[in-house]
Amino acid sequence: MAEAVYPVPAEWSRNALIDDARYQEMYERSVSEPEAFWREEARRIDWIKPFSVVKQTSFHEEDFGISWFTDGTLNLSANCLDRHLVERGDQIAILWEPDSPTAPDRRITYRQLYEQVCRLANLLKARGVRKGERVTLYLPMVPEAAVAMLACARIGAIHSIVFAGFSPDALAGRIQDCDSRVVLTADEGLRGGKKVPLKANVDEALKACPGVDSVIVLAHTKSGVPMAEGRDIDWASAVADQAAECEPVEMSAEDPLFILYTSGSTGKPKGVLHTTGGYSVWASMTHEYVFDYRPGQIYWCAADIGWVTGHSYVVYGPLMNGATTVMFEGVPNFPDPSRFWQVVDKFGVEIFYGAPTALRALMREGDDWVKKTSRQSLRLLGSVGEPINPEAWSWYHEVVGEGRCPIVDTWWQTETGGVMISPLPGATPLKPGSATRPMFGVQPKLLDNDGKEIEGPGDGCLVITDSWPGQMRTVWGDHERFFQTYFSTFKGTYFTGDGCRRDEDGYYWITGRIDDVINVSGHRMGTAEIESALVAHPKVAEAAVVGMPHEIKGQGIYAFVTCNAEVEPDDALRKELIAWVRHEIGPIATPDVIQFAPGLPKTRSGKIMRRILRKIGENDVSNLGDTSTLADPSVVDNLLANRPQPV
Numbered sequence: 001m002a003e004a005v006y007p008v009p010a011e012w013s014r015n016a017l018i019d020d021a022r023y024q025e026m027y028e029r030s031v032s033e034p035e036a037f038w039r040e041e042a043r044r045i046d047w048i049k050p051f052s053v054v055k056q057t058s059f060h061e062e063d064f065g066i067s068w069f070t071d072g073t074l075n076l077s078a079n080c081l082d083r084h085l086v087e088r089g090d091q092i093a094i095l096w097e098p099d100s101p102t103a104p105d106r107r108i109t110y111r112q113l114y115e116q117v118c119r120l121a122n123l124l125k126a127r128g129v130r131k132g133e134r135v136t137l138y139l140p141m142v143p144e145a146a147v148a149m150l151a152c153a154r155i156g157a158i159h160s161i162v163f164a165g166f167s168p169d170a171l172a173g174r175i176q177d178c179d180s181r182v183v184l185t186a187d188e189g190l191r192g193g194k195k196v197p198l199k200a201n202v203d204e205a206l207k208a209c210p211g212v213d214s215v216i217v218l219a220h221t222k223s224g225v226p227m228a229e230g231r232d233i234d235w236a237s238a239v240a241d242q243a244a245e246c247e248p249v250e251m252s253a254e255d256p257l258f259i260l261y262t263s264g265s266t267g268k269p270k271g272v273l274h275t276t277g278g279y280s281v282w283a284s285m286t287h288e289y290v291f292d293y294r295p296g297q298i299y300w301c302a303a304d305i306g307w308v309t310g311h312s313y314v315v316y317g318p319l320m321n322g323a324t325t326v327m328f329e330g331v332p333n334f335p336d337p338s339r340f341w342q343v344v345d346k347f348g349v350e351i352f353y354g355a356p357t358a359l360r361a362l363m364r365e366g367d368d369w370v371k372k373t374s375r376q377s378l379r380l381l382g383s384v385g386e387p388i389n390p391e392a393w394s395w396y397h398e399v400v401g402e403g404r405c406p407i408v409d410t411w412w413q414t415e416t417g418g419v420m421i422s423p424l425p426g427a428t429p430l431k432p433g434s435a436t437r438p439m440f441g442v443q444p445k446l447l448d449n450d451g452k453e454i455e456g457p458g459d460g461c462l463v464i465t466d467s468w469p470g471q472m473r474t475v476w477g478d479h480e481r482f483f484q485t486y487f488s489t490f491k492g493t494y495f496t497g498d499g500c501r502r503d504e505d506g507y508y509w510i511t512g513r514i515d516d517v518i519n520v521s522g523h524r525m526g527t528a529e530i531e532s533a534l535v536a537h538p539k540v541a542e543a544a545v546v547g548m549p550h551e552i553k554g555q556g557i558y559a560f561v562t563c564n565a566e567v568e569p570d571d572a573l574r575k576e577l578i579a580w581v582r583h584e585i586g587p588i589a590t591p592d593v594i595q596f597a598p599g600l601p602k603t604r605s606g607k608i609m610r611r612i613l614r615k616i617g618e619n620d621v622s623n624l625g626d627t628s629t630l631a632d633p634s635v636v637d638n639l640l641a642n643r644p645q646p647v
């Protein structure tokens with residue numbers, strides 16, 4: 001069947017910042033003359049001291065290193081706030097929509113945001129926070145989360161945001177790993193009418209973090225949480241005492257900006273470190289071009305600030321570009337499945353950027369929920385976090401966008417800082433399910449398993465051959481792991497961990513992770529993390545986790561569990577293990593299926609044959625491949641005979 005192609009609407013190619021000819025010309029220049037290209041693009045930033053060197057990067061072991069605009073200095077909070085004050089001080093910077101549609105919204109101007117950021121920055125300084133220190137944020141989707149990020153950036157503290165859905169254990173691990181002394185949180189979060197006990201989780205986590213001496217607590221639901229004398233500080237009253245001006249600290253381009261923990265195929269989550277100059281250029285540039293963004297347009301990225309999408313496209317990119325950015329506390333189906341589109345109508349949202357998993361869940365509820373809203377303000381739609389299946393793409397395009405709005409399907413990663421492969425709405429004819437073409441400066445290649453390049457159309461491992469400004473610079477505290485994880489599989493290139501197809505038009509189609517990472521509702525989970533949580537349970541001897549297809553979540557979690565000899569596995573234990581994993585990691589890691597197995601398929605050298613488990617997870621068991629190297633082939637028959645129903 002021929003792939004559907006959606007040409008660029010005439011109006012878009014006429015009015016957009018970048019049409020197809022301009023894309024081709026800019027892309028060509030970005031890879032043939034990177035120095036000149038980036039020297040110009042970097043003008044979008046207000047530098048305190050201009051840089052002279054553009055790019056010093058190598059992916060090779062001998063001279064490995066990544067550094068951009070190295071001798072320039074800047075402050076990102078000043079680029080998001082101070083420079084807008086004259087022209088747009090009274091423009092709304094953040095439009096906040098609360099969880100409940102009947103609660104009051106908040107509209108914060110650039111000037112108000114500036115003052116709030118300065119006050120909090122002064123409070124952090126008063127608590128002794130210095131440049132380079134790590135501050136952990138465990139906050140709900142409220143404007144203060146953005147205030148906290150910007151306050152850290154203002155004084156050069158490195159923020160580490162921990163998604164508010166993570167458990168106390170997961171939070172403690174992240175606080176310990178980056179050695180935070182200060183934590184910012186709220187009494188409670190609210191999502192879909194349910195309360196999330198954030199402060200109680202922090203109290204629990206801090207039992208394992210004796211180094212934390214300051215907890216700044218936002219009274220959000222005003223539930224009156226217990227406060228530890230000397231350690232806990234009430235946010236509102238403490239900032240009220242602070243000055244509303246705070247000089248931004250002059251940061252070197254390569255000074256760290258933030259750490260964000262993300263899952264990989266092995267071990268504990270890694271602290272992905274981004275630095276100041278290159279990240280700022282990348283977040284601002286991609287936000288402007290991918291969304292064809294002009295200052296003042298009403299723009300909504302529905303991601304949580306706990307994920308990288310929230311960092312780059314709720315806060316930093318939009319604010320650098322003088323946006324009015326919508327922040328939504330709630331969930332798509334509360335109080336009903338119209339909510340997203342009601343918020344679009346309420347604020348007159350022109351650009352909406354969301355995740356396929358939410359679209360699939362809403363699609364299932366039927367079109368009426370969408371159709372009873374107007375959505376006339378929408379001009380452009382975006383998708384991020386996981387492959388968007390053509391069915392969901394078409395629904396998004398026809399029902400939500402009424403055929404009028406291009407869809408930018410943006411492929412990128414926590415590690416890449418911003419969008420890497422995506423259509424530009426005025427330049428790129430769309431194919432449903434394809435992230436299409438590379439962003440400026442991005443040089444993708446496909447390699448086969450032996451590292452040989454696949455030219456032209458084909459399928460392979462997606463690598464990027466040269467650096468781009470928004471690239472992560474290291475794994476916090478483990479530079480060797482950074483090199484090993486991304487640059488050792490295929491020498492001299494950055495390995496993304498994704499599989500990808502390129503078609504005859506040179507369009508890229510991401511096929512999903514090819515390592516032991518699964519993507520559950522757009523959230524990255526390492527199977528190894530879930531396995532070690534399961535094995536930590538006293539009744540569990542061994543566990544192996546694989547992904548399984550899931551209609552809404554994209555992928556679900558399928559766990560094979562071998563219990564200790566004396567244990568009789570039953571439904572009660574299954575429930576216990578599910579609760580255990582939720583407690584160890586958080587609700588996003590809840591297994592969809594737990595299959596008890598007396599043994600796991602292993603080679604004679606004791607390596608688990610995941611290929612077989614993946615096939616069982618995918619319910620594709622007609623051809624399990626060669627099982628002759630298994631130590632005990634009967635293990636597989638047992639697994640096949642005892643496949644449970646989803647829980």
Ligand code: WTA
Pocket residue numbers: 262307308309383384385386387388409410411412413414415435496497498510512513519522523524
């Ligand atoms: C997947 C999220 C297909 C991919 C920004 C990647 C996608 C991982 C897309 C990174 C997309 C992200 N199409 N797959 N448009 N966007 N992915 O670090 O597997 O949370 O490697 O960053 O999500 O997830 P992360």
